[in-house]
Amino acid sequence: xxxxxxxxxxxxxxxxxxxxxxxxxxxxxxxxxxxxxxxxxxxxxxxxxxxxxxxxxxxxxxxxxxxxxxxxxxxxxxxxxxxxxxxxxxxxxxxxxxxxxxxxxxxxxxxxxxxxxxxxxxxxxxxxxxxxxxxxxxxxxxxxxxxxxxxxxxxxxxxxxxxxxxxxxxxxxxxxxxxxxxxxxxxxxxxxxxxxxxxxxxxxxxxxxxxxxxxxxxxxxxxxxxxxxxxxxxxxxxxxxxxxxxxxxxxxxxxxxxxxxxxxxxxxxxxxxxxxxxxxxxxxxxxxxxxxxxxxxxxxxxxxxxxxxxxxxxxxxxxxxxxxxxxxxxxxxxxxxxxxxxxxxxxxxxxxxxxxxxxxxxxxxxxxxxxxxxxxxxxxxxxxxxxxxxxxxxxxxxxxxxxxxxxxxxxxxxxxxxxxxxxxxxxxxxxxxxxxxxxxxxxxxxxxxxxxxxxxxxxxxxxxxxxxxxxxxxxxxxxxxxxxxxxxxxxxxxxxxxxxxxxxxxxxxxxxxxxxxxxxxxxxxxxxxxxxxxxxxxxxxxxxxxxxxxxxxxxxxxxxxxxxxxxxxx
Numbered sequence: 001x002x003x004x005x006x007x008x009x010x011x012x013x014x015x016x017x018x019x020x021x022x023x024x025x026x027x028x029x030x031x032x033x034x035x036x037x038x039x040x041x042x043x044x045x046x047x048x049x050x051x052x053x054x055x056x057x058x059x060x061x062x063x064x065x066x067x068x069x070x071x072x073x074x075x076x077x078x079x080x081x082x083x084x085x086x087x088x089x090x091x092x093x094x095x096x097x098x099x100x101x102x103x104x105x106x107x108x109x110x111x112x113x114x115x116x117x118x119x120x121x122x123x124x125x126x127x128x129x130x131x132x133x134x135x136x137x138x139x140x141x142x143x144x145x146x147x148x149x150x151x152x153x154x155x156x157x158x159x160x161x162x163x164x165x166x167x168x169x170x171x172x173x174x175x176x177x178x179x180x181x182x183x184x185x186x187x188x189x190x191x192x193x194x195x196x197x198x199x200x201x202x203x204x205x206x207x208x209x210x211x212x213x214x215x216x217x218x219x220x221x222x223x224x225x226x227x228x229x230x231x232x233x234x235x236x237x238x239x240x241x242x243x244x245x246x247x248x249x250x251x252x253x254x255x256x257x258x259x260x261x262x263x264x265x266x267x268x269x270x271x272x273x274x275x276x277x278x279x280x281x282x283x284x285x286x287x288x289x290x291x292x293x294x295x296x297x298x299x300x301x302x303x304x305x306x307x308x309x310x311x312x313x314x315x316x317x318x319x320x321x322x323x324x325x326x327x328x329x330x331x332x333x334x335x336x337x338x339x340x341x342x343x344x345x346x347x348x349x350x351x352x353x354x355x356x357x358x359x360x361x362x363x364x365x366x367x368x369x370x371x372x373x374x375x376x377x378x379x380x381x382x383x384x385x386x387x388x389x390x391x392x393x394x395x396x397x398x399x400x401x402x403x404x405x406x407x408x409x410x411x412x413x414x415x416x417x418x419x420x421x422x423x424x425x426x427x428x429x430x431x432x433x434x435x436x437x438x439x440x441x442x443x444x445x446x447x448x449x450x451x452x453x454x455x456x457x458x459x460x461x462x463x464x465x466x467x468x469x470x471x472x473x474x475x476x477x478x479x480x481x482x483x484x485x486x487x488x489x490x491x492x493x494x495x496x497x498x499x500x501x502x503x504x505x506x507x508x509x510x511x512x513x514x515x516x517x518x519x520x521x522x523x524x525x526x527x528x529x530x531x532x533x534x535x536x537x538x539x540x541x542x543x544x545x546x547x548x549x550x551x552x553x554x555x556x557x558x559x560x561x562x563x564x565x566x567x568x569x570x
Contacts (some may be wrong), residue, residue: 007070008340009057009151010159010333011142013049013077013208014041014185015288016056017333018066018151019322021341029169029341030317034327034334035060041185041208042222050145057149064325067150071157073336074354076187076202078138079158080106082131083199088124098129106133114139116352118161121197130200132158134354143359155340156354160189160200162339165349167193167284169342170314177278179268180310181299182335183207183289188260190267194277201267205259207289213252218245229253233292253292260295261302268303286310286335312338444570448539455537459530461510470502470561500541501564508555515554523556524548531560541565 010017020033037056045052061067082105086097098117103110115133122128143153160182167180177194185207192199215225231237232249239246268280283305285296296307312334318327327334343349353360456462509530511523527548534540541563549557564570 004344006341006344007066007068007151008073008337009070009146009153010073010336010340011053011075011146012184012288012333013075013187013206014038015333016053016060017330017337018057018060018064018070019327019334019337019341020066021338021344023344024317027345028315028317029338029345030319031313031322031327031334032319033064033066034322034325034330035064035066036326036330036333040223041211041226043186043208043212044222050141053142054145054149057146057151061150068152069154070146070151071155071340072142072146072153073159073162073340074134074139074142074156075159076184076189077204078134078142079160079202079354080133081158081160081200081202082106083120084129084131086127086129088122088127094127098131101129102131102133105131108133108135112136114354114356116354118350118352120199128197130161130352132161132352132354136356139354139356140358143356153355153359155351157340157351158354159336160191160202161352162336163189163191163286164193164198164200164339165342165346166312166335166339167191167310169338169346170311170316171284176281178282178284179264179280179303179305180284180286181264181290183260183285183287185289188263188287188289190264192268192271192277192280197275197277199271199275199277201271203260203263203267205256205263209259210249210252210256210289213255214248217248217252253294257292257295257298261298264299265302280305283307284310286312286332288332291332310335441569444539444568448537448570451537451539455530455533458533459509459526461512462507462526462530464505464507466504466506468504470504500566501570502544503562503564504545504559505562506557506559508557511554511556517553519550519554519556527556527558534562539565539568539570 004022006021008019008021015036015038017037018033018035019031022030022032024030037060039052039056040048084101084105086101089097099110102115102117106113106115112135113133114136115131117132118130120128120130139156143156146153163180163182167174174193175195177192180189180191180193182189182191183206186204188203188206190201190203192201211222211226211229214220214229215222218225218228220228228237228245229249229252232239232246233253237246264283271277272279280303283299283303285299285307286309290309296309299305300307312331313328316338343351456464509519509523509527511519513522514520531543531546534543544561544563545559547559551557
């Protein structure tokens with residue numbers, strides 16, 4: 001049963017945002033409480049990032065009396081996402097295939113990461129899957145920081161997946177292909193949505209790139225450059241129009257806008273080429289880094305699309321407390337928060353979790369703890385009287401067991417010798433069967449090639465270029481062995497036969513009557529006679545995968561597969 005309340009926590013590179021959501025009577029989300037606490041996004045403070053998160057959440061808890069079990073949005077610079085396609089298969093068989101693909105596509109050993117997957121689309125032919133992963137150490141540090149501040153995590157969702165949920169909730173009428181861009185401090189999430197399908201790309205180009213450019217241009221430290229950037233781009237700076245500092249901010253913002261436009265254009269083209277999706281019809285901008293005034297105009301010019309400001313609170317009602325806390329003015333930081341809470345109104349919503357196993361186990365234990373304590377107390381009280389009685393009975397029985405055990409010792413020694421003898425007999429039977437099989441089949445290859453040569457000679461002017469053995473793959477350790485379903489199982493109940501041996505053959509037939517033109521129908525008939533004659537061989541069960549090529553004058557190339565008779569195996 002889902003909780004009627006969600007405490008959502010968005011962990012950004014430069015801020016922490018918290019929101020308490022409930023489901024309203026009309027089936028709409030209601031933001032009951034909101035808090036936003038900025039902290040330093042200076043890349044040189046990377047080692048202090050977890051500490052600053054704990055301090056920011058502590059300040060939120062103290063000022064707004066917020067806390068409790070929470071849902072986390074994992075920022076883009078921590079969460080890796082990859083999209084893969086595999087052949088469609090039954091749900092119970094997907095686990096091993098997806099685990100194999102995860103090991104191939106996640107650029108770290110799986111034991112060093114927390115990873116999960118989400119099925120994006122299944123059309124019956126192809127299965128499209130999103131893989132997401134984060135370093136185990138980073139997620140453990142993040143969960144420890146939130147737990148220490150009074151916000152223990154029960155869910156950890158990649159921020160871009162939360163953004164996808166939020167957009168579908170706020171814009172249910174949009175079914176065309178669109179791009180949602182969430183620009184943060186350290187990363188930018190590109191979300192391509194078309195119907196039920198979506199695709200994600202995370203860019204390292206974000207708000208910090210503007211700040212770093214300003215710091216290098218004016219030779220000031222990162223924090224000063226960040227303050228200057230915010231003041232100028234928000235229109236709250238007192239610097240004169242011709243000021244070198246204002247000019248440096250405007251140059252850095254213009255360069256960022258151009259780079260972002262190029263990256264979005266390149267990503268959109270690659271996505272269309274790889275997925276075959278329709279071209280996007282609109283772009284939605286959100287995130288604190290998207291508030292640059294000229295950015296929509298630049299993106300619209302680069303992409304030739306309509307660009308809108310994303311409305312994070314479009315279908316969200318606000319309480320008086322949330323309005324007083326400034327939720328409306330901070331809507332650019334609310335996109336991921338809303339996405340964490342849509343599970344309250346979208347009951348069939350699926351997620352991918354990045355919680356470390358230790359945290360998941362601790363949550364499960366906390367939920368079971370009251371039941372365990374009560375059950376243990378009940379057991380102690382209920383079983384105390386019988387324990388004393390059965391202790392006396394057990395003591396008497398132990399004496400009897402020791403007496404019988406002494407009598408059984410000689411019999412156990414005999415049983416052990418008998419078991420060893422039976423194992424030796426079984427080993428000998430297996431060796432005899434192996435020798436007999438080798439003896440029975442030792443001449444089969446010679447007889448098979450003789451039979452094959454005779455059939456080629458009868459047709460005339462035909463020869464083989466290639467003959468290759470194709471054996472069935474060995475089963476994976478612990479999996480069931482491959483069997484040939486076309487052969488009925490033995491009547492004695494023994495193990496079913498293995499898949500038959502296959503030979504792939506390639507050859508050519510010379511059309512003597514037509515050396516300078518396309519091969520005639522008579523040449524095709526001779527090849528068909530050759531293939532038909534193979535089915536009369538005692539070594540061949542059937543002919544498969546017949547292919548012909550008459551592009552070369554006077555020659556008819558052919559390829560086919562011979563299925564060897566399992567009763568005359570080679």
